[in-house]
Amino acid sequence: MIINPLVGKQRASFELSTARLNIWDGSVRSSKTISSLMRWLKFVRTAPPGPLLMVGKTERTLKRNIIDPLIEMLGKQRCRLAAGAGELHLLGRKVYIAGAYNEGSSDKIRGLSLVGAYVDEASTMPESFWVMLLTRLSIPGAQLFATTNPDGPQHWLKKNYLDRAALHLDRDGQLHRHHGDDRLNLHRFSFQLADNPNLTAEYVAAVSAEFTGLWHRRLILGEWVLAEGVIYESWDPARHVVDELPGITRWIVMSMDYGTTNPFHALLIGLGVDRRLYVAHEWRWDSKKQRRSLTDAEYSAQVRAWAEGLGIRPAYTVIDPSAASFRVQLHRDGWSSVLADNEVVDGIRDVASLFATGRLLVSDQCPELIAEIPSYAWDPASAEKGEDKPIKVNDHGADALRYGIRTTRAIWHGQLAEPELTAA
Known part of the structure; x- marks a missing residue:
């Protein structure tokens, strides 16, 4: 890897x-990660003796986002992961x-005394883990280096830490030094x-x-900024609803x-010959409208018959x-399945990006989903x-989609x- x-x-x-x-915060692809990593590498070379730690949302995301690029940058002799x-x-x-996925993650570092830490995606981890991590940086000369994308203005990382920075190099490149008892x-x-000077205009677009x-x-x-208003702001039935599916x-x-008292909603999603995703069919059972609840065995029979009837x-x-x-019932009926990734914001962001770029479309044969998305x-x-x-x-189809x-x-x-370059 060539590093400019x-x-x-x-x-x-x-x-x-x-x-x-x-802490480096801001846009994706803005070079905050490479800047922070170069500083981390300098710290690793020169830091006082003592344990070091690198943290991500999960160990898998830490490997993908940070460790793999470090291995490519330094070579396996200078950077080697002990699997x-x-x-x-x-x-x-x-x-x-370590991964810091939930409130129990703080147990992973309890008792450690650290001289340095690097944190990827800081805003995604529980505040309890962050607080525990700061108490672990107890060796003289200890430092922490972290990156994050923005979240809401009331997020604990912004309110309790970023807004109290003693020094801030802002988005416009202006340097601000702050003084006061509340400063960290x-x-x-x-x-x-x-x-990031290495991005082309085409890539930025x-x-x-x-x-x-x-x-x-x-x-x-x-x-x-706050998450407010409709979630899928780019949704436009004229653009995203189709009356005919491609191959x-x-x-x-x-x-x-x-759902039992709430609706049960199933969707079938395929990849078209035009290399776009299509929500092609839906099946929904609303026990309140149908005036009858179904058992797991009945749900399994009906949803399998629906899919098989479509071939x-x-x-x-x-x-x-x-x-x-x-899921157990489906398995008994010979139909394998997996539990959904229920990272709500990540799933919403994936769907929003696909709608924005015209790479996810919905058949007009899915009226319940189409009715839910605008609300x-x-x-x-x-x-x-x-x-x-x-x-x-009224989020059952939208949940199934994400x-x-x-x-x-x-x-x-x-x-x-x-992607279609139509976003503002």
């Missing part, structure tokens, strides 16, 4: 990251690695796409087109949102994570608490047409 010299804000953040806490041991051998030093020994560096509304403001403009080259997934056996069947008993909205009460959550009303798209991302990612 750091320039502009990249170099400034490298030189100014001398605080106990140093299964939870250790990275980096520039002659042992570095522990923290240096903050806010990045935008323009801070392409990545910008993938996000609209909330995601455009956060991930492209680097703003910490389907692969039926990727049947995804289901399970479709998808590669994957994705089940609502709350429907473990229904699928962010919960303002959750937003005020610093959480991004949809309102849990289950299917997010869980099979590894299958369709890389198979789709180039």
Whole structure:
């Protein structure tokens, strides 16, 4: 891997990251990660003796986002992952690695005394883990280096830490030094796409087109803004609803949102010959309208008969994570399935990006889903608490959609047409 010299804000953040806490925030692809990694490597070479730690949302995402690029950059002799041991051998030093997925993750580092830590995707981890991590940085000279994309303005990382930085290199490149009892020994560096000189205009246009509304403001403009209003802001029935399907080259997934008192909603999603994803068919049972609840065995029989009647056996069947008993019933009936990836915001972001770029379309044979999408909205009460959550009303088809798209991302990612550059 060829690493270009750091320039502009990249170099400034490298030189100014001398605080106990140093955090790079802002747009995707804005070079905040490479800037922070170069600074981390310098710290690893020169830090006092003591344990080091690298953290991601999960160990898998840490490997993909950070460790694999480090191995490519440095070579396997200077950067080697000890598979299964939870250790990275980096520039002659042992570095522990950990995922911080939930509240229980803080137990992984309890009792450690650290001289340094690197954190990827800091805003995705629980505050309890972050607080525990700061208490573990107890060896004299200890420093933390972290990156994050923006979230809501009430997020704990922004309110309790970023807003209290003693030094801030802002999005416009202006340097601000703040004084006062409420200030932390923290240096903050806010990045935008323009801070990465290696991006072509064509690439900037392409990545910008993938996000609209909330995601455009956060991930492209680097703003910490509330999740408010409708979720799929680019949704346009004239653009996204089709009355005729193209040839389907692969039926990727049947995804289901399970309900007993609430509606049960199933979708069939395929990859078209035009390299776009199509929500082609839906099946829905609303016990209140039908005035009869179905058992798991009845659901299994009916949904299998529906798919088989269409002549479709998808590669994957994705089940609502709350429907473990229904999954057991399907297995007994000879139909294998997996529980859905229920990372709500990640799933919504995937669907929003596909709608924005014209690579996810919906057949007019899915009227219930089409009716739900325009009213699928962010919960303002959750937003005020610093959480991004949809309102849990009339969301069964929308939930099934994000289950299917997010869980099979590894299958369709890389198979789709180039994005339509229509986003603002």
